[in-house]
Amino acid sequence: MAHPERPGGRRAGLYARRPDIFPRKIDGRFRRLKWAIMVITLAIYYVTPWLRWNRGPYAPDQAVLVDLAHRRFYFFSIEIWPHEFYYVAGLLVMAGVGLFLVTSTVGRAWCGYACPQTVWTDLFLHIERFVDGDRNAQIRLRKAPFGPGKIARRAVKHGAWLLVGMITGGAWIFYFADAPALARSLFDGTSPRIAYATIGVLTFTTYVLGGLMREQVCIYMCPWPRIQGAMLDERSLTVTYKDWRGEPRSHGVKRAEAGTEKVGDCIDCMACVQVCPTGIDIRNGPQLACITCALCIDACDQIMAKIGRPRGLIDYATLEDCKQEAAGAPPVPIRRTLLRGRTFLYFGLWGAVGLAMTFALGARTRLDLQVAHDRNPLWVRLSDGSLRNAYTVKLRNMEARPRDVSLSIEGLPGGVMWDSMSGEAGAGRTLRLTIAPDQVEQHRLYVRAPGEGGAKEPFVFVVRALDDEPASDREETRFDRPEAGQ
């Protein structure tokens, strides 16, 4: 197919090799922030499953545990049952709105600092630097022919990456089982096969995504940068090259110092490009591939310090401020850009969901009852002319201790009930039961009532805890009788 226009005259092929990227080591305020965040996030990830939390003898003592087999999610003092999945949905809503909130205040900070893809890629880059040396050494090694030395270095590097991948996958499975027990069984080879398979898969994905794919995940695979494109506006913080200050570029410090022609602050040293983990040139303008890791700011600040110019030729700034600054206004303090309507709106939403969930969590009852009326048959006529209906009653004891409860019927004059397992001899209007800790118990109950009465007579099942901690739940249902003529 013929393409009508090709600006720049460059012919793009249908596919292209990934350009090699060898990000140079850099130090600076943002790099140090990244270190701190990396340590914190990795520590959270690796340490969390090992935290203990005492829940008594009937529940696991792991602080954070996704117990798939028993379908429970433990998070410190909170225990979530499958039917309470809306809490997880609420958390996801909060995470989503939280991302919007972060974007409207500090732009793609998630991408630049906290995203697992970024954190692990960063970790892998450090390993690479540790083994192969910094940028120039890496480039030399890349060009060098394969020999014992190169092969050894490559083996060490990929081996280290795989090891990190394995530890990553290894930590993941501890969230799904008792960590100390699983760790022991992992080493003596008695863990379930799924544990080893999960480690294997995660080793592979971590190695591929963090070691081989890196920035390509952000550029080609991740939906977030696309969403960001729609989320960012002229008042969002982005990493920006202040071209009105930097242009025209001078090539080399000397010429800038000579002062013969009017030149900008950018000396075209390419430091910002060399440190960039996604291999782009921020001076071309804001772009999708920029994850706003701010390493180019650190790089440029170093150069500016060396040539005695003020820092911040590349800096966090909003497009709006850039326009004002370009027109001669002084730089706007970042604090000001944080306070705006959108931010407050997102924060309000985020806080509202959080508060609602906290409230719901505090108010939820840990004893609950669900009644399903048998529909086939709706009623059964007995020899003495009375009628019998059947109900499936689910009693949920969400506490980690056995509970004595009473189950009674309210309303339905003349009605008595009995458990299908114990027989009609034990019929009455109240049954006493003990529900096992952390269990749902299902009872099929028969209720017998006089044959005369409303065709759909409402009444209520009530469950009450008989121990010293009051808890109860009730559900209205109905007693069916034949319609006239049946």
Add this chain to the structure above:
Amino acid sequence: MIDRPEDATTTPSTGHEWDGIRELDTPLPRWWLWVFYATIVFAAGYCVVYPAIPLLNSATRGTSGWTSRGQLATDMAAAEATRAKVTAALATTPIEQVDPKSPLMAAAIEGGRAAFRVHCVQCHGSGAAGSVGYPNLNDDDWLWGGNLATIHRTILHGVRQPGDAETRASLMPAFGRDGILNPAQISDVVSYIRLISQQDGPSAAASRGQVLFAENCSACHGAEGKGSREFGAPNLTDKIWLYGGDRDALTATVTTARAGVMPAWGQRLDAATINMLAAYVHSLGGGEQ
């Protein structure tokens, strides 16, 4: 600010433009292409190994010999194997000797529920509530007995089945059709039955009917009309009527008699299944000890 949108990525544009938004001509990464080729290779291999290409009346077989029917057979065999212990236990233990609170009984009831859906719902209904002429199995009224052993026997040998010596059999005379009672007498008997079932009050007809009942009916239905499970003769004093308790239905019943039938399931189903069915029917709410 530099205003060079396509320059920011240094990727050429295709020249397509909508409302000032230009489409970039970003080349695919090369590895992506290799992944694409790999999927093609995989697909080719898949077509060789698995049945894949449709022919006129069939499809290619694939070198692995895998078929969906074969898979089903394997899965069914596996399911059967996991059930084998329960089935074996139920095939050899009389159902009335199984502990009612044991897991084996629970398994029997569930198995019976499934078997009932296949073999019994046609007459007894999906809720086992029966209909006119087909007994409701949920209630506490049993023609032939409601404990596990008698229910089991009824299912095993059926009702009025030729070819089964132990089948439940009894025959009510067709009092009207065979000329044993005349229509007026039948009307009197019906009045008496309506009296003992507390549907009508005392009357002269009922008193006449009482005499006729004692002579003709009490041998099977008992002196008080409470029925006899030995003969499968229903209790006439309760509120449950298999063929209806109003005058018309009762008159028809006495005139032409009733004789329901049920297959002798022993001729069709294995011992375990019959035990399961008995357990299920017994669990429906009316089961007796």
